Amino acid sequence: xxxxxxxxxxxxxxxxxxxxxxxxxxxxxxxxxxxxxxxxxxxxxxxxxxxxxxxxxxxxxxxxxxxxxxxxxxxxxxxxxxxxxxxxxxxxxxxxxxxxxxxxxxxxxxxxxxxxxxxxxxxxxxxxxxxxxxxxxxxxxxxxxxxxxxxxxxxxxxxxxxxxxxxxxxxxxxxxxxxxxxxxxxxxxxxxxxxxxxxxxxxxxxxxxxxxxxxxxxxxxxxxxxxxxxxxxxxxxxxxxxxxxxxxxxxxxxxxxxxxxxxxxxxxxxxxxxxxxxxxxxxxxxxxxxxxxxxxxxxxxxxxxxxxxxxxxxxxxxxxxxxxxxxxxxxxxxxxxxxxxxxxxxxxxxxxxxxxxxxxxxxxxxxxxxxxxxxxxxxxxxxxxxxxxxxxxxxxxxxxxxxxxxxxxxxxxxxxxxxxxxxxxxxxxxxxxxxxxxxxxxxxxxxxxxxxxxxxxxxxxxxxxxxxxxxxxxxxxxxxxxxxxxxxxxxxxxxxxxxxxxxxxxxxxxxxxxxxxxxxxxxxxxxxxxxxxxxxxxxxxxxxxxxxxxxxxxxxxxxxxxxxxxxxxxxxxxxxxxxxxxxxxxxxxxxxxxxxxxxxxxxxxxxxxxxxxxxxxxxxxxxxxxxxxxxxxxxxxxxxxxxxxxxxxxxxxxxxxxxxxxxxxxxxxxxxxxxxxxxxxxxxxxxxxxxxxxxxxxxxxxxxxxxxxxxxxxxxxxxxxxxxxxxxxxxxxxxxxxxxxxxxxxxxxxxxxxxxxxxxxxxxxxxxxxxxxxxxxxxxxx
Numbered sequence: 001x002x003x004x005x006x007x008x009x010x011x012x013x014x015x016x017x018x019x020x021x022x023x024x025x026x027x028x029x030x031x032x033x034x035x036x037x038x039x040x041x042x043x044x045x046x047x048x049x050x051x052x053x054x055x056x057x058x059x060x061x062x063x064x065x066x067x068x069x070x071x072x073x074x075x076x077x078x079x080x081x082x083x084x085x086x087x088x089x090x091x092x093x094x095x096x097x098x099x100x101x102x103x104x105x106x107x108x109x110x111x112x113x114x115x116x117x118x119x120x121x122x123x124x125x126x127x128x129x130x131x132x133x134x135x136x137x138x139x140x141x142x143x144x145x146x147x148x149x150x151x152x153x154x155x156x157x158x159x160x161x162x163x164x165x166x167x168x169x170x171x172x173x174x175x176x177x178x179x180x181x182x183x184x185x186x187x188x189x190x191x192x193x194x195x196x197x198x199x200x201x202x203x204x205x206x207x208x209x210x211x212x213x214x215x216x217x218x219x220x221x222x223x224x225x226x227x228x229x230x231x232x233x234x235x236x237x238x239x240x241x242x243x244x245x246x247x248x249x250x251x252x253x254x255x256x257x258x259x260x261x262x263x264x265x266x267x268x269x270x271x272x273x274x275x276x277x278x279x280x281x282x283x284x285x286x287x288x289x290x291x292x293x294x295x296x297x298x299x300x301x302x303x304x305x306x307x308x309x310x311x312x313x314x315x316x317x318x319x320x321x322x323x324x325x326x327x328x329x330x331x332x333x334x335x336x337x338x339x340x341x342x343x344x345x346x347x348x349x350x351x352x353x354x355x356x357x358x359x360x361x362x363x364x365x366x367x368x369x370x371x372x373x374x375x376x377x378x379x380x381x382x383x384x385x386x387x388x389x390x391x392x393x394x395x396x397x398x399x400x401x402x403x404x405x406x407x408x409x410x411x412x413x414x415x416x417x418x419x420x421x422x423x424x425x426x427x428x429x430x431x432x433x434x435x436x437x438x439x440x441x442x443x444x445x446x447x448x449x450x451x452x453x454x455x456x457x458x459x460x461x462x463x464x465x466x467x468x469x470x471x472x473x474x475x476x477x478x479x480x481x482x483x484x485x486x487x488x489x490x491x492x493x494x495x496x497x498x499x500x501x502x503x504x505x506x507x508x509x510x511x512x513x514x515x516x517x518x519x520x521x522x523x524x525x526x527x528x529x530x531x532x533x534x535x536x537x538x539x540x541x542x543x544x545x546x547x548x549x550x551x552x553x554x555x556x557x558x559x560x561x562x563x564x565x566x567x568x569x570x571x572x573x574x575x576x577x578x579x580x581x582x583x584x585x586x587x588x589x590x591x592x593x594x595x596x597x598x599x600x601x602x603x604x605x606x607x608x609x610x611x612x613x614x615x616x617x618x619x620x621x622x623x624x625x626x627x628x629x630x631x632x633x634x635x636x637x638x639x640x641x642x643x644x645x646x647x648x649x650x651x652x653x654x655x656x657x658x659x660x661x662x663x664x665x666x667x668x669x670x671x672x673x674x675x676x677x678x679x680x681x682x683x684x685x686x687x688x689x690x691x692x693x694x695x696x697x698x699x700x701x702x703x704x705x706x707x708x709x710x711x712x713x714x715x716x717x718x719x720x721x722x723x724x725x726x727x728x729x730x731x732x733x734x735x736x737x738x739x740x741x742x743x744x745x746x747x748x749x750x751x752x753x754x755x756x757x758x759x760x761x762x763x764x765x766x767x768x769x770x771x772x773x774x775x776x777x778x779x780x781x782x
Contacts, residue, residue: 042092042129046100047136056083056129059090061112063121071115076108076126083108083129092129100131101168133170135230139179139220141165144234150201152208152240153340160190160199165220165232180225184233186216194225199236208240209277243339244282247346248274248331255350260357261317269298273308274331274348283307284334290349294327298354311352319358320394327352362450363389363399363442370440372422373459376430384413384422384458389442397444404453409438413458422456430460431496462498464556468505469494470564476531478546479573480538488519488531488568493552504555509548510563519548519568531566540570 048054064070074085074092083106085092106129112122141163148161169176181197183190191202199216216236223229250272257270276283287302287309289295299314309329332347365387372385391397401420403410413436415422420440428436436458443451471492478488493505507529509521518538522530531548546568553561 042127043132044094044098044129046098046131046134048094048097053084053093053095056092056094058092059085059110059112061090061122063112064090069115070121071113073111073113074108075111077106079108082106094129098131100133100170101137103131104170105130133173133176135169135174135176135223135228137168137176138230139165139167139222139232141218141220141232141234144236146234146236147239148199148236149239149241151243153205153243153245154201156201156204158201160201160238161236163192163197163199163218163234163236165197165234167222169222175223175226175229177222178224179220179222182219182221182225184217184219186214186236186238189214190216190238192218199238206240207245208242209246212240214238214240242279242282244278244333244335244337244346245340245343246277247344247348248276248283248285248333249348250274250331250350253350255352257311257352257354258357259313259317259354260359261319262359262361263313263317265313265316268310268312269354270311270352271303271308272300272311272329272350272352273306274350276307276333281335282333282337285309285331286334288330288332289327290330291326291328294325294329294352294354297325298327300327300329311354317356318392319356320392323356325354325356327354358393360447360450361392362452363444364392364452365389365440365442365454368454370454370456371459372456373461374424374428375461376463377427377465378424380424380426382424384424385456387415387420387422387440387442387454387456389420389452389454391444397446399442400445400448402441402443404439404441407438409436409458412436413438415440422458428460430462430498431466434460434462436460464497464554464558464560466496467560467562468552468554469562470550470552470566476548476566476568478533478538478568478570480540480570481573482533482536482538484534484536486533488533490524490528490530491550491566492528493554495554497554497556506553506555508551508553510551513549516548518546521548521550531568538570540572544570546570 042057044054044056059072059074061070061072068088071087072085072090073087074080074083079085082096082098083092083094107126108129109124109126111120111124113119114121144163146161146163150158150160163181165179165181167177167179171177180194181192182194183192183199187202189201189203189206190199192199197218197220199218214237216238217233218236219231219233221229221231251274255272259269263269272287274285274287276285284304285302285307287300289298289300297313297315297317299312300309301312302308303310309331311327328349329352330347330349336346366389370385370387374382374384387401389399389401391399398418399420400417401415402417403413403415412425412428413422414425420442422438422440438456438458440454440456441451442454443449471494476489482488491507493507495505505527506525507521507523509516516534518534520532520534522532524530529550547565548568549563549565551561551563553559
């Protein structure tokens, strides 16, 4: 049994075209041997647009007798949808138009079955239907349009850019994918290689300044560029980049500039610019002044953003000295390309004439800074120095001088407005301020608004007006074990005067005092002196402090001396002269308390203080009752833990003080000391006090307020919290006082003198009755 495949050779091999009967005759003449399934590829043209299905091929089995007993089955890619088979004849057709670029081949499986038994007459076999390409896709540039650059003035054939087009057709079949490049736009400036697509310059020395941008259109055509081939194009925008091929040029050769003579040094006075057609760093220009006349007075710098030359003043201008300047300015490229040196030097020059303008200027001082000096303690009005200024203008106006009123120097100096002479206003003290800085201002008499300033520094020179003194005020420690001739301490001296007057000091003991038996002084002649013990054994229990006056004399002119008294304290010392105990330590030693015992005592005190603070805090934190009963308010009792002075304390309740405050003012005495005798107990005093009882118009209220203030500030008389009660009813009542002491009555016949003999407890009562008697007697006499 043999299954054969008949191909539709008309569709894929034009060389085998022939009528159908010729093919039948060929089969009748030639006999092929039987063989099994041998499959080749089927071919079908893509993009078939005919009205009928496209014939692909035929399947045939040797078992097929032509009676329809064999059934052919097709399976695989597109079977039943794209490819269909006649089950009886085995003819295969394509029902749809195929695109090779979407799917280039299809894999299918063929099988022959017995129609009656469904048994396989041939084993299943695989075959491929390949879609045959036609030229249906034009070339494409996937990345266009393109942007490219090339330097200006490039040589002929300089590569600019390579473009590549792609064709979706089959490159292995025919010329459908064979591409050729050509230029449609951009000639004669650029060309393209037809095979590689490389774009090159077609002209040399293209100038960016003449034309900077170019548009080039490149075409790619398949079928090797033959007629009928498909094509695609793309655009390339080419820009010429700048090179330094143009020198700087000044628009004109001569310039003029007006500059006033008052222009400030270092400030710009004008600008000049050279043009350069290049771009970026190729257009950078460096400006310079090439003649000495202009370079000495002016300078020029390049401004990067505007590429201008900025002319600045280097020295002050003076119209009266020079009225004009000529500057030769050169502009040079900073980045020169040696390839274009044949074009000439990349620089240019121009002339700038500067005219100096005359302006009214402020006075000018002879120097920029004055330094003067004056001796301290000089009387007010002493000359310090002279400042001079002049009008720089041609009219030479007179100048007036002032001191800056905002400065502190106005208190010490004054200046003559016409001459500029500076004088002191008071004596100066170098020890307070050794330097003074003042500012002198000058203006023209005709133009007072134009001011100039100059600093003046005045040095106060030293005179020897301060005596020297010992440098330390601390006590000098003397060991009890000191020996005669032993150095106790070395002292130095200080002097507020200048070093020139205080560098040499001499030391001595006062000559007017008797010889000190305990200490002597040795001048070491090096601005120091040594205190030396003159006797053996000091005892701090016998005498612990000694005073030693020392006379110090300086080497100034005139020489001054001062006496300083040192305090020397005697202390026990250990071996090698180290102090063992002194001051507070000696007290602790005598009390027999060690350091540990002292720490324990301090710790106990701290604990007790903490307990007291805690107790007070707890007492304060107790809540007070929210409701106070009416009885508590009505019968509130204030208790004082003060026992007072007893019966002998007659001062607290002296009723006489209420009736006669003027007399009581004379009887003020200390309450903490009981007086031994009182003058007011004599009859004369009692008479005066009784007479004062008539002064009922005295303002007792003010007296009580005065006593209250005195009690507040008096801290010497105990008890400090005593309560003094004054039973004063006031004055002006129409009914008078109800007190029997102030009620007029007949003279009592009873004699109260016996109360004087009852002791100090009844002394006050006796005085009261005695005053009443005296008053009654006076009224009777009247």
